[in-house]
Amino acid sequence: MPGPDGISDLDKNRVLEQWLEWQLRQVRNRIRELEIREQQEQRARERARAEQSWKIQPKRSGDTAMLHRGGCTLYKSDLGYLTRDEAIIALAEPDIEPCQICRPETGLEQRG
Known part of the structure; x- marks a missing residue:
């Protein structure tokens, strides 16, 4: 039955339902x-952290272990990263060589 404005309660509620569905779509899109x-910001933080870190590629038969910058794509690792001090120690080891591509020794000179 129409109200004083000529629109029935059923019609008002149908319009309200459509409007609420539109609002819900807008909120879901924003989410x-x-x-x-x-996710993009998290990946950027992870890349930045990797660039400030180092990683060691384990020794394989006949090869020596290799130190890489954290962002070097020649060796992907899910293991943890090394700090600057740990990378300096690793480079001092006779059986660990620096990667010739990413040059992890750059910036590792002793601070004095």
Whole structure:
């Protein structure tokens, strides 16, 4: 039955339902955008951390172990990264060589 404005309660509620569904779609889209941005920012933080770190490629038969910069793509590792001090110690070891591509020894000179 129509109200004083000529629109029935059923019609008002149908319009309200459509509007609320539109709002929910907008919120879900915004959530997706924010999740994507958060993932991108997390990857950027991980890349930045890797660039400030080092990693060791274990020795393989006939090869020596190799020190890489954290972001070097020649050796991918899910293991932890080394700090600057740990990288300096690793380079001092006779059985660990620096990667000739990423040059991990750059910037590792002793500070005095």
